[in-house]
Amino acid sequence: MKGKSGGKDFCGFALPGMFCFFAVVILPFVYGVYLTLTDWNGVSSVKNFVGGANFLSVLKDSQFWTSLLLTFKYVIFVVIIVNIMAFAIAYLLTRGIKGQNFFRAGFFTPNLIGGLVLGYIWQFVFSRVFVGIGEATGWSLFEASWLSDPNLAFAALVLVSVWQLSGYMILIYVAGFMGLSQDVMEAASIDGATGWVKLRSIILPLMMSSITICLFLTLSRAFMVYDVNLSLTAGAPYGTTEMAAMHVYEKAFTSRQFGVGQAEALILFVIVAIISGIQVYLTKRQEVEA
Amino acid sequence: MNNSSIGGTRRKVTNGLAMAGLIIIFIAYMFPFIMVVINSLKEKRDIIKSPFSWLFTIKGLSFDNFVKAFTQMDFLNAFKNSLIVTVSSTVLVTLLAAMLAYYIVRHNNKISKITFALMVASMIIPFQAIMIPLVSIYGGTLNVLNHRITLIFMHTGFSMAMSVFMFHGFIKGNIPIALEEAAYIDGCTHRQTFFKIVFPLLKPIIATMVILNSLAFWNDYLLPSLVLTDKELLTLPLSTYSFYGTYSADYGTIMAGLLLCVIPILILYVVLQKQIIGGVVSGAVK
Numbered sequence: 146m147k148g149k150s151g152g153k154d155f156c157g158f159a160l161p162g163m164f165c166f167f168a169v170v171i172l173p174f175v176y177g178v179y180l181t182l183t184d185w186n187g188v189s190s191v192k193n194f195v196g197g198a199n200f201l202s203v204l205k206d207s208q209f210w211t212s213l214l215l216t217f218k219y220v221i222f223v224v225i226i227v228n229i230m231a232f233a234i235a236y237l238l239t240r241g242i243k244g245q246n247f248f249r250a251g252f253f254t255p256n257l258i259g260g261l262v263l264g265y266i267w268q269f270v271f272s273r274v275f276v277g278i279g280e281a282t283g284w285s286l287f288e289a290s291w292l293s294d295p296n297l298a299f300a301a302l303v304l305v306s307v308w309q310l311s312g313y314m315i316l317i318y319v320a321g322f323m324g325l326s327q328d329v330m331e332a333a334s335i336d337g338a339t340g341w342v343k344l345r346s347i348i349l350p351l352m353m354s355s356i357t358i359c360l361f362l363t364l365s366r367a368f369m370v371y372d373v374n375l376s377l378t379a380g381a382p383y384g385t386t387e388m389a390a391m392h393v394y395e396k397a398f399t400s401r402q403f404g405v406g407q408a409e410a411l412i413l414f415v416i417v418a419i420i421s422g423i424q425v426y427l428t429k430r431q432e433v434e435a
Numbered sequence: 436m437n438n439s440s441i442g443g444t445r446r447k448v449t450n451g452l453a454m455a456g457l458i459i460i461f462i463a464y465m466f467p468f469i470m471v472v473i474n475s476l477k478e479k480r481d482i483i484k485s486p487f488s489w490l491f492t493i494k495g496l497s498f499d500n501f502v503k504a505f506t507q508m509d510f511l512n513a514f515k516n517s518l519i520v521t522v523s524s525t526v527l528v529t530l531l532a533a534m535l536a537y538y539i540v541r542h543n544n545k546i547s548k549i550t551f552a553l554m555v556a557s558m559i560i561p562f563q564a565i566m567i568p569l570v571s572i573y574g575g576t577l578n579v580l581n582h583r584i585t586l587i588f589m590h591t592g593f594s595m596a597m598s599v600f601m602f603h604g605f606i607k608g609n610i611p612i613a614l615e616e617a618a619y620i621d622g623c624t625h626r627q628t629f630f631k632i633v634f635p636l637l638k639p640i641i642a643t644m645v646i647l648n649s650l651a652f653w654n655d656y657l658l659p660s661l662v663l664t665d666k667e668l669l670t671l672p673l674s675t676y677s678f679y680g681t682y683s684a685d686y687g688t689i690m691a692g693l694l695l696c697v698i699p700i701l702i703l704y705v706v707l708q709k710q711i712i713g714g715v716v717s718g719a720v721k
Binding site: 371 | 449450453454456457460461464465466467468470471474482483485486528531532534535537538539542546547550553554557559560561562563564565566567568569570571572588589591592593595596599625626629650653654655656657672675676679686689690693696697700701704708711712715716719720
């Protein structure tokens with residue numbers, strides 16, 4: 146494009162998209178930082194400037210720290226289980242067995258459906274089907290609904306999230322396995338590398354870029370879990386399964402403490418940004434070229 | 436030679452084991468869906484008596500649940516709302532993001548650089564960090580909540596960064612500038628050049644972005660729940676939520692309702708399976 150009509154180009158091509166982006170993302174983000182310094186309740190027209198008081202309230206909000214701790218626990222479980230499972234399934238899928246595409250497509254299905262609907266489906270499975278199995282077989286694990294016990298409800302959340310996320314990661318790992326050079330694999334076999342040694346010294350280093358992506362995606366998704374949390378347990382029993390994102394929502398829209406809620410949201414954002422930054426830095430360093 | 440034939444049988448055995456393992460995991464994966472389908476066809480007392488019994492062992496097999504769910508959820512209306520929101524947002528973001536990315540690639544000025552840097556940085560901001568001020572601004576100051584247009588606008592804004600990023604990479608790598616220069620020499624205006632020459636060449640990345648964005652819009656719950664409360668405007672996930680709240684004890688109807696929500700996507704998935712999986716993979720790997 147020529148420089149002369151640059152202004153017209155800018156208005157015609159760049160401005161509409163930029164406007165949407167700035168109005169919906171940047172402006173609220175900046176305004177959000179300002180909100181943390183006020184005592185607004187979401188309704189009144191008066192906003193008093195309160196300085197750091199909201200952050201002090203966050204420190205005293207023990208429910209927030211409990212939910213944050215629970216979120217950490219949840220993230221650790223989900224990230225580890227999802228990635229190990231997806232990696233293993235992708236490994237099995239790419240061994241040249243029949244029906245690879247069918248399996249891959251099937252495992253991906255939960256990703257097409259919103260978290261809300263998935264949570265409701267599983268709520269039925271936990272509260273009716275599993276209990277039914279318990280009644281028929283007498284297994285004590287299924288005697289009562291998992292969702293009525295704090296620990297089992299947490300396990301249920303992890304289970305559903307693993308089920309939901311792993312299909313996506315399987316796709317990425319399968320693409321990674323398909324990209325492995327046959328020559329390198331063959332050379333490794335000729336050199337006598339088998340099984341565990343081959344996996345650890347050859348496959349894992351070469352798959353590191355897929356692992357970086359998958360860890361990043363699972364980390365950021367697990368930290369911000371909301372839909373499944375809402376529909377599967379809604380924090381029950383007694384708020385013991387309330388994750389950080391849900392707590393932020395409750396704080397702002399139910400307790401009407403917009404400033405405190407936004408302060409907690411920003412803290413959560415900073416934590417997620419730092420952790421995923423560290424993760425990407427660490428795993429990227431491990432990446433090698435074949 | 437001997438060695439390789441041993442390896443051959445061993446490989447067959449391990450492949451058989453792998454297959455068996457996969458089938459078991461696969462059935463476990465599909466188990467919730469199977470339960471939903473089976474129970475959506477049963478009467479409530481049969482569900483409570485034995486939710487996992489097979490269809491032929493019970494008597495009251497019927498489609499009543501579907502009829503009830505269909506009317507109680509106001510399915511057609513919710514489906515229409517979801518469709519309008521998803522299609523308009525997808526078209527809008529695809530068009531605007533492609534144009535903006537094109538501008539950024541071809542104009543190496545300060546505005547381009549700052550906008551692009553902001554967009555890349557903004558991709559790590561989770562929605563929850565913006566939702567509260569978003570509601571304050573659009574609900575309080577501007578008072579434009581409860582309009583479809585507002586939701587479409589917000590969907591467009593939120594997916595802009597990711598979309599521009601993807602288009603930017605594609606245009607930079609795949610669209611030779613010589614093509615555009617030729618078009619200018621032939622007398623095309625900038626607009627014509629973009630829409631007649633560049634845009635059609637973006638087809639692969641457009642397909643990817645349309646799939647990723649429309650899936651996200653269709654399934655989104657949190658943002659629509661903040662914007663729309665008017666019963667007439669509810670999208671499918673929203674009406675599922677209120678429907679579930681009212682009928683949570685009526686399992687058969689609930690299962691039928693959930694199945695109704697899932698079926699449209701599954702049909703699309705069966706038809707477009709290759710494109711959807713390809714789109715998701717290329718979206719993630721970039």
